[in-house]
Amino acid sequence: MESSSAHPGSDGRAARWAGQRERRRREFVDAALLAIAEHGPEVTTEQIADAAGVARVQLYKHFDGTTDLQRAIADRATEAITTALLPIWEPQGSALQMISVAVDAHTGWLADNGDLYRYLTRHSQIGRTGGQDAIVDVKTIIARQLTQVFAFYLAVFGLDTRIADVLAFGVVGLVDSSAANWLESPKGITRPQLAELLTRWIWHILDDSLRTAGVEVDPNLPLPPPPRFEPPG
Incomplete structure (x- = not known):
């Protein structure tokens, strides 16, 4: 027995x-x-x-082959980006401060990890869930997080929260595409200059949405902090 x-x-x-x-x-x-x-x-x-x-x-x-290795690299990169973008998970201060800190974190990570970003973009469709590539995965994570932040402030100002995801995905698309293009062709624009441009553009997008609904916000005055949103684990 x-x-x-x-x-x-x-x-x-x-x-x-x-x-x-x-x-x-x-x-x-x-x-x-x-x-x-x-x-x-x-x-x-x-x-x-x-x-x-x-x-x-x-x-x-x-x-289990090259695809499994590439997927593991992509997963680790996603973890690193999520950590680098901590200001998005814990926004605080004025509107301009929140935007500036988040943009600085994003462009800073990209500038420091340009080859890793290029690796991820060149090895798209690397066996991740639903066939999504790592860059799309990260952008979606960030946009969903921003959706929660925007929805909170829209509710604070008594506005329609249904536009939160449109704003969030639009802002993330602007930052990612602009920063990715800058990475390949900076044309003499420094990273701080890029971050300053993106910060200003994002604020104008948000300010226009608020003013259209009859709300004016001083971008330099502190805003009430939103609830703490946990980053994806």
Whole structure:
């Protein structure tokens, strides 16, 4: 008769292997980020393996092919962007301060991680849920967060909250497309100058929406802070 202690032992070994595999996956993704920073967005699997100090075949003991590795890199990038954009999850101050801090965080991350951003855009449709690529995923996360923030302030001013998502997705599209184009062709515009331009444009969009509804807001006066919205986990 089979010993009852065999199953717990097997479960323990399986749990240890799963934990070790996950740890190694994260280490390989760390190496991939270093390889992307060194070799650019066209980094090869061999270069990632070299950065990890292993043979290429070792990678595929922990990833189910290239697509799985790319997806893991995209997931890590999403985590990093979410952390960098903490001001969006915890807005405070005046309208201009909120906009300026959020735009500065976004453009700052992009400027510091240009090759990673290019890697994500060049490896779109990398097996993420519903076929969405990582950049679309991140933009959607940010836009949904801003929708909550805009809806809160529209309600404070007694306005129709149904336009919150239109405003949010429009603003995110403006920032992302403008910043991505600047990344490839800055034409002498510095990052602080870009951030200043985007901040001003965003405020004009929001100000127009408020004034159309008969509300005037001083962009330099503090606004009541919204409830704390948890970033996606």
